[in-house]
Amino acid sequence: MxxxxxxxxxxxxxxxxxxxxxxxxxxxxxxxELGQDLPEMDAALKTEDRLVKGCQSSVWFDxxxxxxxxxxxxxxxxxxxxxxxxxxxEMLNGQPAEEVLKADLTFFETLGLWHHISSQRSNGxxxxxxxxxxxxxxxxx
Amino acid sequence: xxxDILSARNDFPILSSQVNGFPLVYLDNxxxxxxxxxxxxxxxxYYSTINSNIHRGNHTxxxxxxxxxxxxxxxxxxxINAASPDEIIFTRGTTESINLVAYSFGEAFVKPGDxxxxxxxxxxxxxxPWQLMCQRKGASFKVVPFDENGDxxxxxxxxxxxxxxxxxxxxxxxxxxxxxxxxEKIVRMAHAAGVPVLVDAxxxxxxxxxxxxxxxxxxxxxxGHKMFAPMGIGVLYAKEKWLEALPPxxxxxxxxxxxxxxxxxxxxxxxxxxxxxxxVADVVGLGAALDYINSFDFQAIQAYEEDLLDFGEExxxxxxxxxxxxxxxxxxxxxxxxxxxxxxxxxxILLDTKGIAVRTGQHCTQPIMDAxxxxxxxxxxxxxxxxxxxxxxxxxGIERIxxxxxx
Ligand SMILES: Cc1ncc(COP(=O)(O)O)c(C=O)c1O
Numbered sequence: 001m002x003x004x005x006x007x008x009x010x011x012x013x014x015x016x017x018x019x020x021x022x023x024x025x026x027x028x029x030x031x032x033e034l035g036q037d038l039p040e041m042d043a044a045l046k047t048e049d050r051l052v053k054g055c056q057s058s059v060w061f062d063x064x065x066x067x068x069x070x071x072x073x074x075x076x077x078x079x080x081x082x083x084x085x086x087x088x089x090e091m092l093n094g095q096p097a098e099e100v101l102k103a104d105l106t107f108f109e110t111l112g113l114w115h116h117i118s119s120q121r122s123n124g125x126x127x128x129x130x131x132x133x134x135x136x137x138x139x140x141x
Numbered sequence: 142x143x144x145d146i147l148s149a150r151n152d153f154p155i156l157s158s159q160v161n162g163f164p165l166v167y168l169d170n171x172x173x174x175x176x177x178x179x180x181x182x183x184x185x186x187y188y189s190t191i192n193s194n195i196h197r198g199n200h201t202x203x204x205x206x207x208x209x210x211x212x213x214x215x216x217x218x219x220x221i222n223a224a225s226p227d228e229i230i231f232t233r234g235t236t237e238s239i240n241l242v243a244y245s246f247g248e249a250f251v252k253p254g255d256x257x258x259x260x261x262x263x264x265x266x267x268x269x270p271w272q273l274m275c276q277r278k279g280a281s282f283k284v285v286p287f288d289e290n291g292d293x294x295x296x297x298x299x300x301x302x303x304x305x306x307x308x309x310x311x312x313x314x315x316x317x318x319x320x321x322x323x324x325e326k327i328v329r330m331a332h333a334a335g336v337p338v339l340v341d342a343x344x345x346x347x348x349x350x351x352x353x354x355x356x357x358x359x360x361x362x363x364x365g366h367k368m369f370a371p372m373g374i375g376v377l378y379a380k381e382k383w384l385e386a387l388p389p390x391x392x393x394x395x396x397x398x399x400x401x402x403x404x405x406x407x408x409x410x411x412x413x414x415x416x417x418x419x420x421v422a423d424v425v426g427l428g429a430a431l432d433y434i435n436s437f438d439f440q441a442i443q444a445y446e447e448d449l450l451d452f453g454e455e456x457x458x459x460x461x462x463x464x465x466x467x468x469x470x471x472x473x474x475x476x477x478x479x480x481x482x483x484x485x486x487x488x489x490i491l492l493d494t495k496g497i498a499v500r501t502g503q504h505c506t507q508p509i510m511d512a513x514x515x516x517x518x519x520x521x522x523x524x525x526x527x528x529x530x531x532x533x534x535x536x537x538g539i540e541r542i543x544x545x546x547x548x
Pocket of ligand 1: 315364
């Protein structure tokens with residue numbers, strides 16, 4: 001596997017891609033497409049203890065630490081949340097734990113999705129990131 | 142002459158607005174209705190012309206504001222056919238009205254070993270306050286289930302009612318399934334067992350029969366904001382004998398007759414239950430909302446909404462993979478559904494991108510969702526200003542989303 005681009009580089013690519021969409025419908029459709037391309041999560045991993053709390057939809061994260069890198073697989077029963085999972089996957093999966101701990105959500109604002117999604121208090125984007133950061137902190141030990 | 146219902150749309154400024162670049166299609170009326178210009182004007186006129194604190198001053202504005210406030214109490218009494226305006230208590234809404242009764246009734250009449258009955262069709266606000274009161278008082282909390290159609294199982298209710306039962310709390314219309322419960326019959330059953338009944342009319346008072354004497358409810362509660370009035374104002378109706386018997390819920394100014402360090406006596410009804418400065422402006426707004434509803438023939442509203450619901454139900458049924466929940470004997474203004482393979486949450490967000498407002502989730506009725514074994518629904522809910530076109534927009538929106546996602 002070639003060297004994974006930095007979080008900043010990936011962010012810029014996503015910002016460019018979403019910038020091509022000129023309305024909400026297209027942005028969401030693109031987000032859903034990203035979700036549909038997310039690698040399948042092993043159904044056996046979708047257990048109660050891997051559910052992220054604080055989401056309106058079910059979201060499962062299976063997170064491991066490999067050489068101080070955060071590695072995960074994830075899925076959601078919501079297509080939109082799955083799209084957000086796909087973005088987190090692209091940005092943060094396999095990144096060094098320090099990078100994951102530094103990640104913030106302002107970049108979703110730039111995508112133009114933040115306003116919509118964040119007003120749905122319980123959509124779980126914040127919860128998902130917090131979940132990844134907890135695992136990243138453990139990874140640094 | 143009654144107003145034509147098809148002209149109603151023009152009375153609501155928000156309905157001609159655009160959302161996300163599309164004309165608003167507002168189908169979230171069970172959550173809150175929009176406000177006609179007359180209600181908006183009434184609130185603003187109140188503050189521009191007669192604002193002052195009521196029941197206290199003897200200057201002209203205080204008298205005018207008091208009159209305006211008390212006139213609305215009479216209007217509410219007339220609208221729901223209460224025996225007297227003294228039976229009308231202004232609250233912040235349904236939730237506060239129910240909490241008032243749960244607290245005050247619990248204090249006065251409930252002891253360990255007693256039972257309170259609610260139903261599985263209740264909104265959390267007609268469920269949790271009773272549950273908490275039962276915990277405080279050591280009483281048992283009983284729940285009447287609903288059947289596969291979404292109708293309450295009245296045989297189970299009949300079995301549950303006993304000499305231990307202190308009160309039955311039931312909604313007239315379910316905010317989640319739209320079931321119109323046969324409240325007159327339910328009240329008769331309860332009264333035959335000597336049990337008083339609280340009717341949660343939050344979804345009923347603007348859509349169906351709202352005569353408290355015909356229903357014979359002991360307590361009848363609703364929110365202004367679901368009937369074209371402002372948010373933050375609601376009503377508790379109770380038969381006078383109950384209001385006399387219950388202790389106050391909130392105490393303070395205005396509700397007192399005499400107070401010394403040794404002794405308090407309470408003000409007469411309804412003031413005993415209206416401590417503190419009242420929300421006068423929104424009461425005035427509620428008055429304007431009642432005038433607005435009264436400008437139509439209520440039976441024509443009912444017939445129009447029934448026709449619209451049938452139309453919507455039929456239209457949505459033709460969409461492949463769409464399942465409408467419940468098939469109650471009578472349904473009102475509410476269409477709960479899901480689409481195979483698309484989460485309710487996703488559908489809500491995608492419809493919103495086209496300016497279509499629906500509600501998604503549990504609708505504060507987790508016991509219903511648990512019974513149906515689903516995480517939530519999409520809910521389209523109607524008001525008198527909705528049209529067949531709104532429902533067609535909804536159906537087109539859904540079909541488009543299905544096409545895009547499945548492609
Ligand atoms: C049946 C029912 N009861 C109670 C409530 C609570 O009303 P409010 O939030 O206005 O107090 C609602 C509102 O959604 C409702 O639909």
